[in-house]
Amino acid sequence: MLTSHEPVALLNPFERDRDPHSPNRNLTPLTTALDSEGRLVVGGCLLSDLARDYGTPLYVLDEATLRGTCRAYREALAEHYPGHALAIYASKANSSLAITALVASEGLGLDAVSAGELLTALQGGMPAERIVLHGNNKSREELALAAEQGVTVVADNWRDLELLAALAPDLQRPVQLMLRFTPGIECHTHEYIRTGHLDSKFGFDPDQLAAVLKHLATCSWAQLTGLHAHIGSQIFELQPHRDLAGVMADALALARSLGHPVVDLNVGGGLGIRYTTSDDPPSISEWVRTVAEAVAAACQERGLELPRLLCEPGRSLVASGGVTLYEVGSRKDIPGIRTYLSVDGGMSDNPRPITYQSQYTAVLADRPTAEATETVTVAGKHCESGDVLLKDLALPPAGSGDVLAVFATGAYNASMSSNYNRIPRPAAVLVHDGVADLVQRREQPEDLLRYDVLPTRLRSVK
């Protein structure tokens, strides 16, 4: 019999080299353990108890893992970069008041891409001077909110600059500005999440950089603080990040030669994580060391004073700290073809499989190490045949009432969720030392009617 909270050693081969400094390399949260009956525990909380108490689907976030990833970035930057450095959380990965507060308390900054993410950041306690606003089509209102609050705006195009110039007379202070440009760097990842190649909607074309920099030298309302580029997401290679350092150092040299005392170089995010045992991403410290050494070397080669180094991780900060719990409902055995287990969520709480054909790892919460004797396909409850969360998953015999735990769902699940089929979004709990705090209430079907308006003339239609 396994003892209480013994670390789960058998879930995947990499758990043996479980490294608290590289939580992005673990499939499961750092605190994953088994209780005396062999049931899964995360953050000291029994997962099947959480499912019973809060209902399913349920997003579970492990505070120790989230803090662990923040510290891994912070400490690696302090160790490997000789100048100042700051990791900025790309909150598109998972935006909430609780995550903002946690990330802020770990000393990180935050990247927002909309008024919604920006308000969440400000109300979650992130200091405005540590926030940057991104976006390839920012509204006037979004730019005004950022500029009034003293948030740094990452200008993506000429329209951003035109809108800001128009807002400037009403502002109390110059707008803190970074320039995003397309670095022309290819990397291997899903085509939907590549951003560094020239055919990208994000950022100024590199050929325009000199013109923009010259224009900004004439804008008294703007203070250019930095340059930004981002090559994509869920990237395992390190070389594209080294290449990016050279491209950015060239841009920095150009900006300084045109009279901009640029202090920040923001190299974006993109470090991948482990979704299945065959994924093998670099650790956070390896990624940071590579980026930091490449930036320092590229600047030194060009005789440039070292800028502050900013990076913008999203997925690698929050994915591995998240587990989603579902209850299994119906089961359909099609002899010789497939067995479907349907769960009470699906593409509305995790659209990544249907969008990017992403793969996940899952176990039964109360029998995680039982012998897997069946191969099943886990389907969601949406009216869509492609609503499949996991294909060909090896499981012990499972059926109605079993709780399924899907790992590495802390990034781009809640934040990409929808109400397709008018299914309410799940609740989220933050677990720590045996305590679960509700951080996002479960939507109710009535909530989904809140914004519907039934015109009077239709009310009498029978």
Ligand SMILES: Cc1ncc(COP(=O)(O)O)c(C=O)c1O
């Ligand atoms: C501008 C920007 N910064 C940071 C990120 C975060 O990327 P990731 O979640 O892959 O670390 C993204 C998303 O790809 C992004 O578009």
Ligand SMILES: N[C@@H](CCCC[NH3+])C(=O)O
């Ligand atoms: N939504 C993507 C990542 C997008 C990164 C944003 N620039 C994913 O789930 O993998």
